[in-house]
Amino acid sequence: xxxxxxxxxxxxxxxxxxxxxxxxxxxxxxxxxxxxxxxxxxxxxxxxxxxxxxxxxxxxxxxxxxxxxxxxxxxxxxxxxxxxxxxxxxxxxxxxxxxxxxxxxxxxxxxxxxxxxxxxxxxxxxxxxxxxxxxxxx
Amino acid sequence: xxxxxxxxxxxxxxxxxxxxxxxxxxxxxxxxxxxxxxxxxxxxxxxxxxxxxxxxxxxxxxxxxxxxxxxxxxxxxxx
Numbered sequence: 001x002x003x004x005x006x007x008x009x010x011x012x013x014x015x016x017x018x019x020x021x022x023x024x025x026x027x028x029x030x031x032x033x034x035x036x037x038x039x040x041x042x043x044x045x046x047x048x049x050x051x052x053x054x055x056x057x058x059x060x061x062x063x064x065x066x067x068x069x070x071x072x073x074x075x076x077x078x079x080x081x082x083x084x085x086x087x088x089x090x091x092x093x094x095x096x097x098x099x100x101x102x103x104x105x106x107x108x109x110x111x112x113x114x115x116x117x118x119x120x121x122x123x124x125x126x127x128x129x130x131x132x133x134x135x136x137x138x
Numbered sequence: 139x140x141x142x143x144x145x146x147x148x149x150x151x152x153x154x155x156x157x158x159x160x161x162x163x164x165x166x167x168x169x170x171x172x173x174x175x176x177x178x179x180x181x182x183x184x185x186x187x188x189x190x191x192x193x194x195x196x197x198x199x200x201x202x203x204x205x206x207x208x209x210x211x212x213x214x215x216x217x
Contacts, residue, residue, distance in 0.1 A: 026156040029163050030191065077154055090160065 002092075004033040006129035008137045012041030012050075014080065015057040015068065016138050021083035023136070028091030035132070037125045038116075039098035042138075044105075046097070046113050051081050081113070088115055094128075096120045142200055142212065145173040151208050155183035159191060162213065166197065169215045174200065180208040188213075 005027040009020050020036065027034045038046055045054055057065045071077075078086075087093045097112060099121045109116075120128075129135055148165050150158035158179035165175050177188065185202070188211045192199045200212040 022155060025160060026187075029156055029160045030194075075154065076152060086160075090164075 002031065002033050004035065004132040004134075006035045006037070006125075006132040006135045008037045008039065008125075008129075008135070009042030009045075010040050011058075011138055012043075012045035012054070013056045013058050014054055015061065017045055017054075017080045018083075020138055021080040021087065024093055025083055025087040025090070028087040028093050031091065034087070034091065034093040035125070035128050036093070036095045037098060037120070037129070038095065039101050043097050043101045043107070043112075046095075046116065047107070047111050048113055049111075051113050052079065085115055096125060098122070098125075142174060144176045144212065145169070146175045148175065148177045150184075151178050151180045153179070153181065155181050156187060157181065158184045159187045162188060162211070163191070163195075166195070166213070166215050171215055171217060174212060174214050177211045177213070178205070178208050179211065184211070185209060 005023065007020055007023065011017070024034045024036065044050060055065060055069060057068055088095070094117045095115050097116050097119045099119050102119050146165060146169065148161050150161045153161065158177055158181050162175065162177045169175060179188070189199050189202065192213050197216045198214040200214055203210040203212070
């Protein structure tokens with residue numbers, strides 16, 4: 001059985017979506033399977049109308065947002081979403097939408113970016129995640 | 139560094155973690171067994187990530203060289 005990293009993504013701020021993309025890329029490069037479960041603000045960040053224009057960073061560091069964005073631009077850091085897409089092309093990375101968030105906010109498949117592999121309930125995700133060596137909540 | 143012939147050079151300078159590692163992995167996949175690949179990286183994470191991966195994947199780390207503003211990793215594909 002291959003090694004697996006599972007990430008529950010609750011946050012929708014750019015400073016937390018970057019670690020998700022970087023960890024997924026690293027794991028994919030190392031040949032690990034990756035399962036990502038997007039819930040609440042995490043899923044919101046994967047809406048087509050949110051994904052690229054999102055400039056929010058965590059409230060604690062709010063005043064740093066312009067600096068962070070500036071540094072990323074200057075250092076040519078790719079967009080977190082593009083990194084995640086690349087990770088998907090490179091390895092076995094699955095991205096799931098939380099069914100409850102999806103239903104509660106009346107989302108439709110076409111509202112979300114095209115890298116979502118399905119809408120799953122918490123039970124199904126836990127079934128998949130329980131074989132992981134590493135599980136993170138971000 | 140003696141008479142080691144480098145078959146392929148990957149210039150990953152300016153790419154951030156885990157970019158240089160990913161580029162090396164991609165290049166190793168395409169290379170034939172015995173080929174020597176050099177990776178240039180300016181990312182600090184590479185200094186530990188690349189040697190760890192090379193060892194884990196069963197390849198040979200011929201050398202790590204500190205250059206002006208970057209590090210050069212020379213790797214031989216072993217399998």
